[in-house]
Amino acid sequence: MRILAIETSCDETAAAVVEDGRRILSSVVASQMATHGKYGGVVPELASREHLRAIVPVVRVALEQAGTGFDHLAAVAVTEGPGLVGSLLVGITYAKSICFARNLPLIGVNHIEGHIHAVILEASEAPVELPAVALVVSGGHTHLFEVREGFTYRLLGRTRDDAAGEAYDKVAKLLGFGYPGGPIIDQLAPHGDPRAVKFTLAHMKGNKLDFSFSGLKTAVLRWVEQRDLTAEIETRRNLQNPSMDDWLRWTPQPTLDMLASFQRTVIEELLRRAMASAEEIGAKALIISGGVASNAGLRARARAANSPCPVYFPTPALSTDNAVMIASAAFLKFRNGRFSDLTLSASANLSLA
Numbered sequence: 005m006r007i008l009a010i011e012t013s014c015d016e017t018a019a020a021v022v023e024d025g026r027r028i029l030s031s032v033v034a035s036q037m038a039t040h041g042k043y044g045g046v047v048p049e050l051a052s053r054e055h056l057r058a059i060v061p062v063v064r065v066a067l068e069q070a071g072t073g074f075d076h077l078a079a080v081a082v083t084e085g086p087g088l089v090g091s092l093l094v095g096i097t098y099a100k101s102i103c104f105a106r107n108l109p110l111i112g113v114n115h116i117e118g119h120i121h122a123v124i125l126e127a128s129e130a131p132v133e134l135p136a137v138a139l140v141v142s143g144g145h146t147h148l149f150e151v152r153e154g155f156t157y158r159l160l161g162r163t164r165d166d167a168a169g170e171a172y173d174k175v176a177k178l179l180g181f182g183y184p185g186g187p188i189i190d191q192l193a194p195h196g197d198p199r200a201v202k203f204t205l206a207h208m209k210g211n212k213l214d215f216s217f218s219g220l221k222t223a224v225l226r227w228v229e230q231r232d233l234t235a236e237i238e239t240r241r242n243l244q245n246p247s248m249d250d251w252l253r254w255t256p257q258p259t260l261d262m263l264a265s266f267q268r269t270v271i272e273e274l275l276r277r278a279m280a281s282a283e284e285i286g287a288k289a290l291i292i293s294g295g296v297a298s299n300a301g302l303r304a305r306a307r308a309a310n311s312p313c314p315v316y317f318p319t320p321a322l323s324t325d326n327a328v329m330i331a332s333a334a335f336l337k338f339r340n341g342r343f344s345d346l347t348l349s350a351s352a353n354l355s356l357a
């Protein structure tokens with residue numbers, strides 16, 4: 005039972021073929037980093053254009069690597085939202101065309117459910133027990149869900165302003181680092197003192213399981229303004245194709261200390277609410293997924309922390325956007341006969357709960 009999945013919600017054009025919901029036959033991810041890097045963030049119009057260029061070859065390579073053709077597919081799955089509407093439409097239109105031409109069933113998948121199912125697929129030997137809490141942290145989302153039996157979802161908390169990955173990207177941009185900023189800060193953080201700068205944790209009125217990162221982002225901005233970092237930042241901005249060694253070489257110790265402190269604070273924010281919600285609902289597992297889940301500091305802290313239940317992360321390749329996770333979520337829908345029809349359209353703010 006082979007599903008071809010297509011994911012184009014943001015700035016990666018991805019396609020994968022997965023057999024029986026667990027065997028990954030191929031996974032192709034074409035990144036647009038080179039296009040968006042110089043702008044310090046994703047430019048929606050450029051993203052749609054790049055998807056248009058990449059979608060046909062990416063799907064072709066995914067089929068070739070899987071040693072399969074359209075005739076051997078059981079269904080085509082595609083991300084229907086949330087995401088950038090122009091980007092989503094490229095994947096959806098292509099998926100619908102394949103289904104129409106080959107008379108295949110179509111399955112629309114929620115991108116966030118995909119991130120959760122990346123973990124479910126990889127844990128197929130020792131399945132994740134439900135109910136679980138899922139913390140989905142990426143450039144676009146910071147959400148806490150209860151995952152109930154039968155994979156229904158209840159929203160427990162979400163960010164009221166920036167997503168955690170967005171905070172990483174904005175701090176990196178402010179300081180003259182490249183895009184995406186998360187992996188760079190993650191690798192620089194171990195070179196700094198995480199207790200050097202005292203950032204305060206957010207106090208939430210109302211839902212205590214909501215997140216906020218705008219205060220932290222502003223605190224970093226104040227920290228930068230109180231020093232004269234112009235020369236340091238300009239130097240980094242002008243580096244040509246910098247390696248990690250270059251970033252490290254051109255980042256003085258006080259900035260490394262601040263970045264380590266920033267990362268420590270983000271991790272604290274994420275984990276304390278994830279652990280509290282797991283406790284609150286009596287979760288049997290905590291799933292942490294999405295681009296920020298590849299953060300080495302977060303992984304280390306989550307494993308060391310006193311978690312009320314086992315913690316699951318996807319492997320780094322399945323943490324950031326990919327199509328395997330979309331195929332994995334689609335498999336469950338396939339088994340339950342939950343198909344979409346050819347009126348499927350992009351839903352920029354599609355909710356999961």
Ligand code: KG4
Nearest residue numbers: 142143144169184186190295296299324325
């Ligand atoms: O899931 P993803 O690939 O795309 C979205 O759905 O947003 O996540 C990308 C985000 C970016 O904001 C990036 O900076 C962040 O994930 N990210 C990281 C790390 N790797 C990627 N953030 C912190 N540490 C990392 N190692």
Ligand code: ZN
Nearest residue numbers: 142294295325
């Ligand atoms: Zn994502």
